[in-house]
Amino acid sequence: MAAGLMLAAAVAPAAGQSLQFLGTPPSAVPQAGPFAPPPSGPPRAIVPGQGGAGAREPHAVLPPSPPGKAALGVFARFSPEGPTVPRSVIWRVFADRPEASGAFPLVAESTDAAPVFFLTPGGYIVHASYGLANTAQRVVVGPVSRREGFLLPAGGLRLEADVENKAIAPQKVTFDIFEGSFLQGRTSTQPYYRSAGAGEVVLLPEGTYHVVSTYGDANAVVRADVSVQPGKLTDATMHHRAAQVMLKLVKAQGGEAQADTQWTVITPGGDTIKESIGAFPVFVLTEGDYVAIARNGGKNFSREFKVDAGHDQEVEVLVK
Template identity: 70%
Template sequence: MWRRQATRRAAALLAAVLLLSPAGAAAQSMQFLGGQSAPSAAGPFAPPPGAPRPVLQAPGPGAPAAPFAPPGGGSSAREPHAVLPAAPAGKSALGLYARFGTEGAPVPRGLIWRVFADQPESSGAFPLVAESSEASPVFFLTPGGYIVHVAFGFATTAQRVQVGPVSRRQAFDMPAGALRLAADVNDKPIPAQKLTFDIFEGSFLQGRTSSQPYYRGASAGEVVLLPEGTYHVVSTYGDANAVVRADVNVQPGKLTDATVHHRAAQIVLKLVKVPAGEALADTQWTVITPGGDTIKESIGAFPTFVLGEGDYTAIARKDGKNYNRDFKVEAGKDQELEVLLR
């Protein structure tokens, strides 16, 4: 599904770029959002394997976005390609670089560049002429029309470029930032292995969010590169009903850190013959709400559930008989609860 969506978006971007006149194309860029899985490598805008993954956090009230410095170093304010190398006979040098918005600093790393001919072959595919993973590559091209595509994580842009007899440089505005997520309970960090984050386009608070995740299964502490804009994050603690939602804004050239605050606790259940007795193996467990809704089921001597605050009933089934116990979950108060075999 991700592949089909990304391929459709890439095709739409290519069609839009081809509609631009050569003069207007140099001043315009169009953005599309890729899915988690890469489209077919045969497509003209297949995202690069191993592209940086995005990560999200729910920011505290009024928390500013930090300047974005990709791992391994910061960015330089000096624009590349002040002097271009001499091109071979019959070629022209095209120096490319990307920046965080029109007035932003150059993007120092993490870019994937692809140059395509602007006319399709008989098969309908646009030939790939050159590619590079350098921050500011120089391509030696035969004069003519090209489509240049650049990807930075999930943020992408493309322009139609006309190469003439004189070498030139071209800047690409990359309206992208980074997102990093974490979560806690009562100000105590939740271990990353117990958390997952799904990222949706749009604002949940304003009722404008996509139905399908833009990025599924982001990890706590992961840096996710995203196009600028508003995103809705769904944080899941454990695998039951401990779920929190938050809206986050991604700004160009900024790293946004956000921490989601959960109201939940970890509950361990065991069926015993006497208080503090040995837990009975092969017990079937069901946790339900007071209204009878099933929250989680499991089999074992010590099932562990992460549950949101509230009232629950634990039902243990052993040898064809049911045993139950009502209990309350309070945020941050992990418990081990016994159900007596009576």
């Protein structure tokens, strides 16, 4: 796993402002397993080479304003002394007084990293969102043009999964991201971001998150806590101890699989893990001992089998 990983293991929107806005809403762009120790060195910056507060500030010179307007140049930083956010920011400007409906009218919007808005003097609410991180503040525009900086302490999280150091195909694994730390017993009950894909960069507010990785749709689940730092991209790899198993009901070893077979996979203790119907059901199971029960023609047939991590196999249940 990358640095920032503390060993353990449709989108829930980010917490937004309590204001009711008029117009398009800001977009919101069990079993623990073993994990490798993080490599040395900090997470790398999302924007290599970007300067901090000492670098050239955006909007050092603002363009002239049309008559009766003033220019408001806005930009965002990952941290007070950190680099500016160079892209993927959505800006929206709302009037600070609600209409009769109670909604705040949308005045202007932009997807530029550091846009300039030409506004009539008065009060406004400026909202900036970066992935699931967002902020809003009231700005008073006077007759003189001005610039305003915003703080968006956010970073990226990119997740992968493997078995025995072999990457799991992206279509076979998903990740749910929860706020808080599982190790510290402070984890949200609902995912903050659901079903993230392998290799997808999820932009999140800085903080600690609990990641649940699901390989297949049975019991191959591992967990880890990860830390997201402002302006950094953290890579984390979830290590599964599981394998893929194909089941077949046959009359003789190596024979043809019997169609219309009902399958149940249970633990030696009798806990049901997965059920299916078909001639060739495929399950991803965490390593351990199991019993496959096949029902066909009103009769039950069973076989015990063992799953070793990374060793996919075909299990035949004999009709006898």
